[in-house]
Amino acid sequence: MTTSNYLLLQPKRIKHYALVFIAMLSFIFSSNSAAKNWQTVLDNGQNHSVYFHAWGGDPQINAYIQWLAQQVKQQYNIDLHHIKLTDTSEAVSRVLAEKSAGNHSEGKVDLIWINGANFAAMAKHGLLTPNWATKLPNFSLTNPTKNPAMSLDFGVPTQGMESPWGQAALTFYYDSVAITSPPKTLTQLLTWSTQHKGRFTYPKPPDFIGVSFLKYALISLTPASLQAKLYQPVTKQNSALLLPKLWQFLDTLHPNLWRAGQHFVSSSTALRRLMGDTELSLAMTFSAPEVPAAVTRFDLPTSIRSYAMSDGSLSNIHFVAIPYNAAHTDSAKLVANFMLSVNAQAKKQRPTTWGDNTVLDLSILAADQVTQFQLSNPHPSSLAPNHNSPALAEPHPSWVKVIEQQWLERYGAQ
Amino acid sequence: MIHARDIFTRSIKLTPTLLMALLVIPVVGGLIGVLLPAFGYIPALDKTTFTLRGFYSLFNTAGFANMLLLSAISSLVSTLLAFIITVLILACYFNSPWLYRIQRLLGPILVIPHAAAAIAISFLITPSGMISRLFSPWLSQWDSPPDWMFPHDSWGISMVLGLTLKELPFLLLMALGALAQADLGAKLRAQHKVALSLGYCPMTAFFKVVLPNLYPFLRLPILAVLAYASASVEIPLILGPNAPPTLAVAIMHWFNDVDLTLRIQASAGAIMQLLLTMGLLLSWWLLEKLTKKFSHGSLINGRREYAGQLIQRFTQVLTFILLSIIMLSLAGLILWSFAGYWRFPDALPSQFVLLHWQHALQQMQTPLLNTVVIGFVATLVAVILTLFTLEAEQLRTRNLSNFASLLIYLPMLIPSIAFLFGLVWLQEQVGSHHAYFNVIFGHLLFVLPYVFLSLASSYRRLDPRFSHLAASLGATPSKVFLRVKLPQLLAPILIAFALGLAVSFSQYLPTLLSGGGRINTITTEAVALAGGASRRVSAVYALMQMLLPAIAFFLAWFIPKLVFAKQTASPHKLQHPTLKQQSKA
Numbered sequence: 001m002t003t004s005n006y007l008l009l010q011p012k013r014i015k016h017y018a019l020v021f022i023a024m025l026s027f028i029f030s031s032n033s034a035a036k037n038w039q040t041v042l043d044n045g046q047n048h049s050v051y052f053h054a055w056g057g058d059p060q061i062n063a064y065i066q067w068l069a070q071q072v073k074q075q076y077n078i079d080l081h082h083i084k085l086t087d088t089s090e091a092v093s094r095v096l097a098e099k100s101a102g103n104h105s106e107g108k109v110d111l112i113w114i115n116g117a118n119f120a121a122m123a124k125h126g127l128l129t130p131n132w133a134t135k136l137p138n139f140s141l142t143n144p145t146k147n148p149a150m151s152l153d154f155g156v157p158t159q160g161m162e163s164p165w166g167q168a169a170l171t172f173y174y175d176s177v178a179i180t181s182p183p184k185t186l187t188q189l190l191t192w193s194t195q196h197k198g199r200f201t202y203p204k205p206p207d208f209i210g211v212s213f214l215k216y217a218l219i220s221l222t223p224a225s226l227q228a229k230l231y232q233p234v235t236k237q238n239s240a241l242l243l244p245k246l247w248q249f250l251d252t253l254h255p256n257l258w259r260a261g262q263h264f265v266s267s268s269t270a271l272r273r274l275m276g277d278t279e280l281s282l283a284m285t286f287s288a289p290e291v292p293a294a295v296t297r298f299d300l301p302t303s304i305r306s307y308a309m310s311d312g313s314l315s316n317i318h319f320v321a322i323p324y325n326a327a328h329t330d331s332a333k334l335v336a337n338f339m340l341s342v343n344a345q346a347k348k349q350r351p352t353t354w355g356d357n358t359v360l361d362l363s364i365l366a367a368d369q370v371t372q373f374q375l376s377n378p379h380p381s382s383l384a385p386n387h388n389s390p391a392l393a394e395p396h397p398s399w400v401k402v403i404e405q406q407w408l409e410r411y412g413a414q
Numbered sequence: 415m416i417h418a419r420d421i422f423t424r425s426i427k428l429t430p431t432l433l434m435a436l437l438v439i440p441v442v443g444g445l446i447g448v449l450l451p452a453f454g455y456i457p458a459l460d461k462t463t464f465t466l467r468g469f470y471s472l473f474n475t476a477g478f479a480n481m482l483l484l485s486a487i488s489s490l491v492s493t494l495l496a497f498i499i500t501v502l503i504l505a506c507y508f509n510s511p512w513l514y515r516i517q518r519l520l521g522p523i524l525v526i527p528h529a530a531a532a533i534a535i536s537f538l539i540t541p542s543g544m545i546s547r548l549f550s551p552w553l554s555q556w557d558s559p560p561d562w563m564f565p566h567d568s569w570g571i572s573m574v575l576g577l578t579l580k581e582l583p584f585l586l587l588m589a590l591g592a593l594a595q596a597d598l599g600a601k602l603r604a605q606h607k608v609a610l611s612l613g614y615c616p617m618t619a620f621f622k623v624v625l626p627n628l629y630p631f632l633r634l635p636i637l638a639v640l641a642y643a644s645a646s647v648e649i650p651l652i653l654g655p656n657a658p659p660t661l662a663v664a665i666m667h668w669f670n671d672v673d674l675t676l677r678i679q680a681s682a683g684a685i686m687q688l689l690l691t692m693g694l695l696l697s698w699w700l701l702e703k704l705t706k707k708f709s710h711g712s713l714i715n716g717r718r719e720y721a722g723q724l725i726q727r728f729t730q731v732l733t734f735i736l737l738s739i740i741m742l743s744l745a746g747l748i749l750w751s752f753a754g755y756w757r758f759p760d761a762l763p764s765q766f767v768l769l770h771w772q773h774a775l776q777q778m779q780t781p782l783l784n785t786v787v788i789g790f791v792a793t794l795v796a797v798i799l800t801l802f803t804l805e806a807e808q809l810r811t812r813n814l815s816n817f818a819s820l821l822i823y824l825p826m827l828i829p830s831i832a833f834l835f836g837l838v839w840l841q842e843q844v845g846s847h848h849a850y851f852n853v854i855f856g857h858l859l860f861v862l863p864y865v866f867l868s869l870a871s872s873y874r875r876l877d878p879r880f881s882h883l884a885a886s887l888g889a890t891p892s893k894v895f896l897r898v899k900l901p902q903l904l905a906p907i908l909i910a911f912a913l914g915l916a917v918s919f920s921q922y923l924p925t926l927l928s929g930g931g932r933i934n935t936i937t938t939e940a941v942a943l944a945g946g947a948s949r950r951v952s953a954v955y956a957l958m959q960m961l962l963p964a965i966a967f968f969l970a971w972f973i974p975k976l977v978f979a980k981q982t983a984s985p986h987k988l989q990h991p992t993l994k995q996q997s998k999a
Contacts, residue, residue, distance in 0.1 A: 057942060059773070059777075059948075059951065081932065084939070084942050085942075090926075092674070096459075097458075097835075097838060097839055097842065098842065099458045100458030101839055101842035103842055106847065108847075108849075125459070125674060178558065198561035204656060204657070259566070262657070263563070263566045263568070263655060264656065264657065266651075266656055273949055277540065277541075277559060278558055279541055279561075297950075298753065298755055298767065298769070298950065299950060301755060409476055412476055412477065412658065
C-alpha cells in the first residue's frame with residue numbers, strides 16, 4: 001500500500017516539483033527575457049527619428065519637449081521632432097487616413113500625447129500598439145500595483161497601449177483687482193455670476209476644458225448615492241436621470257456668462273487671453289503652472305491668483321501612445337521610457353519649466369531623487385501646494401459623447 | 415538652329431497639357447477621395463456599403479440652414495462690398511496720383527495672410543481692443559471692457575469686415591495690374607479724357623467708359639474671391655460666430671473630430687460646400703448679366719452727371735475710414751508685439767519689452783527657412799509653367815479654350831476644404847511620402863492659378879508687332895520669347911512672382927495636411943499660436959507673416975525701377991566722365 005502509494009504519489013510529486021521548477025525558471029527566464037527584450041529595443045531604437053505629435057499651444061511645454069529632444073539626442077542619438085498640433089484629433093485623423101490608405105508599417109506618427117476620448121477612439125479602432133507601456137523599465141517607478149490609476153485612462157484600462165506622462169487637476173484663477181473673494185463651490189459660482197455678469201465663461205465643447213467644466217458641474221450636481229453611475233458606461237436611462245440637473249444649472253448660469261452665453265470661445269487658451277484682456281475675471285485651466293508663467297511673460301496681469309474649488313477638482317492622467325503603424329516603434333519606446341525617468345519628471349514638475357505633476361510614486365524613490373521634486377519660493381500667482389480640494393475622478397469616457405451632443409443640441413445653434 | 419527651335423517649340427507646346435494635368439489630377443482625385451466617404455464608403459472603418467446616411471445626418475445637424483445662410487451671405491456681401499469699393503476708389507482717383515498712394519497703403523493688407531489679418535482686426539474691434547481703449551474711459555465711462563458682441567457677432571458683421579478688407583486690395587491690385595498694361599491703360603485713359611472733354615463728370619466718365627472695358631479683367635479675380643470667401647476657414651474661425659459657425663468651419667471641425675464616423679458627415683458637408691460655392695458663382699454671373707442688361711441703356715443715354723460730387727465725397731470718407739482701420743490694426747499689432755503689462759483701458763502699454771520678439775525669433779529659424787524655400791520653389795515652377803503655357807498659346811496663335819481656362823482656376827474656384835482631405839489620401843495611395851515635396855506640390859496648386867491670373871492678361875495683350883518684327887529679322891521663337899517678350903513683361907512677371915510668394919506664404923491647410931504636420935512654416939506656427947493664449951506672441955508672428963511677402967513685393971517694385979533706371983541712366987553715365995573731365999579742364 002505504502003509503496004504503491006509512494007509509487008502512485010511520486011509522479012504527482014515530481015509534477016509538483018517540476019511545476020515549481022518551471023515557475024522559477026520561467027520567472028528567471030522572463031525577467032531575463034524582459035531585460036533581453038529591452039536590450040533589443042535599445043539596439044533597434046537608437047539612431048532614428050521620432051515624430052512626436054503633441055499639442056503645441058503652450059510655449060512652456062514646447063520648450064520642455066525641446067529639452068527632451070536634446071536629452072534623447074545625447075543618450076540614444078534619437079532625433080525627436082515635435083509636431084505641434086492645435087488639436088490632438090488631427091493626429092488621430094492622420095493615423096486613420098494612413099490605415100485607410102493601407103499604410104500599416106510606415107506611419108508618420110511615432111508617438112502621440114493623448115488621453116480621454118482621443119485614446120478611447122484610437123483604442124476602439126485598433127490604431128495603437130498594445131502591451132508595451134508596462135514593459136518600460138521606468139514604468140515600475142510609478143508603483144503601478146499601488147496606483148492602479150496609472151493603467152486607467154478616464155476609467156478605461158490602457159492595456160499597455162499608453163505610458164503615463166503627467167497628471168493634472170482643474171484649477172481656477174481670478175483677477176484680484178476685479179474681485180476680492182472668488183466662488184469656492186459650484187453653487188457659489190452661480191450666485192457670483194449673477195453679481196458679476198459677463199465675467200466668466202467656459203470653452204465650447206468639444207474643447208477639453210469646456211467638457212471638463214461640464215463634468216465637474218455634473219459630478220457636483222449629482223447626489224452621492226447616484227455618483228457610481230457616472231463611472232459606468234452611459235445608458236439612456238442614466239443620462240435621462242442625471243443630465244437634466246446639469247442643463248437646469250446651465251440654463252440659469254448662461255445668461256450671466258460672457259456674451260450672455262450666446263457665444264462661447266472655442267479653446268481654453270482663449271480663456272487666458274480674455275483674462276489678460278481683463279474681459280473675464282475668473283477662468284480655469286488644467287495646467288496650474290501656466291498661470292504664474294503667463295504672468296512673468298506679461299500675458300496675464302500681476303493681480304492674478306490661483307486656487308482650487310473646495311467642492312473638488314477634476315483630476316486625470318495624461319499619457320503617450322504609439323500608433324500601431326509607427327515607423328520607429330522602438331525609438332518611441334526609448335523616448336517614452338526617458339519621459340518616465342526621475343530627471344525628466346522632476347524637471348517637468350518645476351514651475352519654471354512646466355509644473356506638470358509627476359506620475360512617479362515618490363514614496364519608492366531614493367531620498368536624493370525625492371529632493372529633486374522639492375519646491376523653493378513659489379510665485380504669488382501660483383496654486384498653493386497644500387490646498388484642500390478633494391480629487392474628483394473622471395467619469396467614464398462614454399459620458400463625454402452624450403454631454404457634448406446634448407450640449408450642442410441645446411446651446412450649440414441659437 | 416532649327417534643332418534648337420524644335421526642342422523649344424516642342425517643349426513649349428507640351429506645357430499646357432502638363433499644367434492641366436498638374437492641376438486637374440490632384441483636384442479631381444481629391445474630390446473622389448471625399449466623394450466616396452460622403453456616400454458612406456470608408457474601408458478603414460470597415461464601412462464598404464454606399465449609403466446616404468452622411469447627408470441625412472448633415473441635414474439634421476442643428477443650425478445647418480443657418481450655416482449655409484451665413485456662408486452664402488457673408489461671402490456674397492463681402493465680395494460685393496469689396497467690388498463696389500474697388501470701383502469707387504478707381505472712379506474717384508482715376509488719373510490722380512492718390513490712386514497709387516492708396517494702392518501702396520492697401521498693399522500690406524493683401525500680403526498679410528488671412529489668419530494674421532483676422533487677428534489684427536479682432537485686436538481692433540474686440541471689447542478690450544484699440545477702438546474701445548481709445549475712447550475709454552473719458553468718453554465711454556468704461557473701466558473694464560464692455561461685454562459687446564464684436565468679434566464673433568452672430569450676424570457675421572466682423573467676418574464680413576475682415577473678408578472685405580482682405581479682398582479689396584486684391585481686386586484693386588488686379589485692376590491696377592490690368593491698367594498697367596501699356597496699351598489698355600493708355601487706351602482707357604485716352605478714352606476717359608475724351609469723355610471728360612465731352613463734358614462728362616469724371617465719375618460718370620469712369621463708369622460709362624472705363625468700367626465696361628475694365629470689368630472683363632476683374633471677373634475671374636472676383637469669382638475667385640467669392641469662392642474663397644464662401645469656403646475659407648481662417649477668417650470665420652477668428653472673427654465669425656461659432657454657434658453655429660460657417661459651413662466650412664463646421665466641416666473642418668467634423669473632419670478633426672475624435673469620432674471618426676463623423677468623417678462621413680464631414681465628407682457630405684464638403685460636397686454641400688462645393689454645391690454652395692458653385693451656386694454662389696452662378697448667382698454672381700446672373701447678377702452680372704442682370705446689371706449688364708439694365709445698365710445698357712444708361713451707358714449710352716448721354717447723361718453727363720449723376721451725383722458725382724456726393725459720391726466722390728462719400729468715397730473719400732470711406733477710403734479714410736478704411737485706411738484708419740488698417741492703420742489702427744497695424745499699430746495695434748506692433749504695440750502688442752512690444753507690450754509689457756497693458757491693462758484696460760490704458761491706450762498704451764505700461765512698458766515696452768523685447769521679450770516676445772527675442773522669444774519668437776529663437777524658435778522661428780526652421781519655419782522661416784521652410785516658408786521661404788517652399789514659397790520660392792513653388793512660385794518659380796508656377797511662373798515658368800505659366801509663361802510657357804502663355805507662349806504656347808501664341809505659338810498656336812489661339813488662346814486656351816474656355817474649358818481649359820476654367821480648369822486652371824479649378825483650385826481657386828473649388829473650395830480647398832472640399833478636396834484637400836482627399837488629396838492627402840491620394841498622395842498616400844501613390845506612395846508619395848516625401849513631406850517637403852508634397853507640401854510644395856500642394857502649394858503649387860494654389861499658387862499657379864494666381865500667377866496665371868496675374869500674368870495672362872498682360873501676356874495676351876502684348877503687342878504682337880514686336881515679335882513679328884523680331885521674327886522677320888530672323889529671330890528664333892526661343893529668342894523672341896527670351897529677348898523680346900520677357901523683358902517687356904518684367905514688371906508683371908515680378909508682380910506675379912511676389913503674388914505667388916504671398917499666396918504660398920499664407921497657405922495653412924495645404925501645408926498642414928500635405929506635410930503631415932511635419933513641415934512648419936511661419937503660417938502654421940502663427941495659426942497654432944493664434945488660437946493660443948498670448949496676444950503678444952501672436953502679434954509677433956502676424957507681423958513676421960506680413961514682413962516676408964512685403965519684402966517680395968518691395969523687390970517686385972524695386973527691381974524694374976533699378977533696371978529702367980540703369981537703362982535711362984546709362985547715357986548720363988557715359989556723359990559723366992566727359993563732364994568731369996571738362997570741369998577739370
